[in-house]
Amino acid sequence: MTTASLDILRSLPLPMIAAPMTGVSSPALVVAACAEGVVGSFPTHNAGSVDELDDWLSGMSDRLVGVPGAAPVAPNLVVHPSNRRLEADLACLRRHQVRVVITSVGSPAAVVPALHEAGCAVLADVATLRQAHRAAQAGVDGLVLLTAGAGGQTGHANPFAFVRAVREFFDGVVVLAGGIADGRALWAAQVLGADLGYVGTPFIATCESVASDDYRAALVAATLDDVRLSDAVSGLPASILAQWLDARADAPVTAGDFQEERLVANPDVWSAGHAVTQVREVSSVAEVVARIRAGYQAARGLVELAR
Template sequence: MPLPADLTARLSLPLIAAPMTGVSGPELAVVACRNGVIGSFPTHNAANVEVLDEWLDQIGTAQSGHPDAAPLAPNLVVHRTNERLAADVDQLVAHGVELVITSVGSPEPVVERLHAAGCLVFADVATLRHAQRALEAGADGLVLLTAGAGGQTGSANPFAFVRAVREHFTGPLVLAGGISDGHALLAAEALGADLAYMGTGFIATTESLAPEDYQAAVVSASLDDVRQTEQVGGLPANLLAAWLESQRAPMVSAGDFQAERLTNGRTVWSAGHSVSGVHYACSAAEVIDRVRLQYRDARNQLLEMPCR
């Protein structure tokens, strides 16, 4: 199944403002949606279920006067240690969310309930095996976590991963990892993705929940300043080296993911390889406008290239 026409008609770019722990909130999601980009945030960024309800109310009110705004796509951690999962799903259903992105496990526990409410489910995956399992569980689309994605990441080359999945799946694909500008976004489409994630590019924005020192570190960093580790959350994640080197807390064992670590108030400085494309802090709307111009320029450059 391709992306629904009523969804694509509301997009000005084939882009999702990626859900980021400690960064994405209602303000960032609203600005993204109003500017034709799918907005998102992890539900665990809301301190509790009551705050999640307030956030969804806030977003719904902001969107009420903008019927052509892009959809919201909250992110659910579906790992067995997420004690809020059922209650968070209840809120998403009650608020009529159109699209949900699942992370850290099979979407099976939530697919039936969300589908019954008319909600599409995209699952993020980092391997071909996980992609197949997500589709067998009923996922409508896949978010491919590739090498260089900020925060939780994968290790597969994006060119190889997208093409390998496209051999067997014709439905919606989202490429996550390394999307720093409109040129990379167009390249993701040429590769076979329907949409792409941009996360790191939205960290240093007015609407971001990230503290000022984190935003400043993103602006000053390059991709050489990104390190992959499993010792912070238990799963492979790309983080800023400066933050990692400053930590004194005990590191966790590889594979020991616990959902409660996402809500313990600790700010983790995640960033992907696309950090090299962040040169100054600005509004989220300015980021989107810049990507839109770059995307048009990239398309025009391709049209002007001679056939070989």
């Protein structure tokens, strides 16, 4: 049922997903990425309501009709039980016949059958080997491996160890997340055994994102030494700029487990991964993709010459 979508994911000329980001991914960012042949993702909760999600999906597909080489839009569903919109958003994605959905924060088991029935491929993000095994058992088509230094809610695993361990039992699509900001790193992810790279942080400081000007300026100024791990925002460990955390050092910390509402209520958190070091200016999505594409082709050329 999902073979066509998987074939598309595995044959992208630039093997990359513009990762979903709360408070950052806009329809404009997603469309710009897809038009450049990069899978564009956004969390469904970035749309303020199911009606708005419906409008976003219609608008995105209208704008991509007839664009040669356009990659699919891949909405991101937070599958944690605290997501009150889960059922309604899921129904909306099925109505729009999206070809790829990326699940996060929880087991994808409850949504896989409904999405497969609609012909949609499911990628699940995972931060541990245990989560990877469980998601594979739930029948997902792909795994997004969150590794150390990824932006947003991150993992802590070493990417080399994680990809190799997952490849021992999973032959579906593997997407590597964490610190991929140029073409050489993207090619390295494929050499390691991943099919695709998940790129978030480099797209925050783009003209198409909905990040604030101050946040973009902070990203341009920051290096990976400025990224701190904190669970203060959503209850899960996330990569956040130290400057933002320090400015709120006196603010009460909301303790407790992950709650979808807390995440959505804090869209202005200055989150960034270690890839921030390579964010040197505010540019367009097309410029970011062009830079990564050029580096990827050069890296592949170097490797092929050396063979």
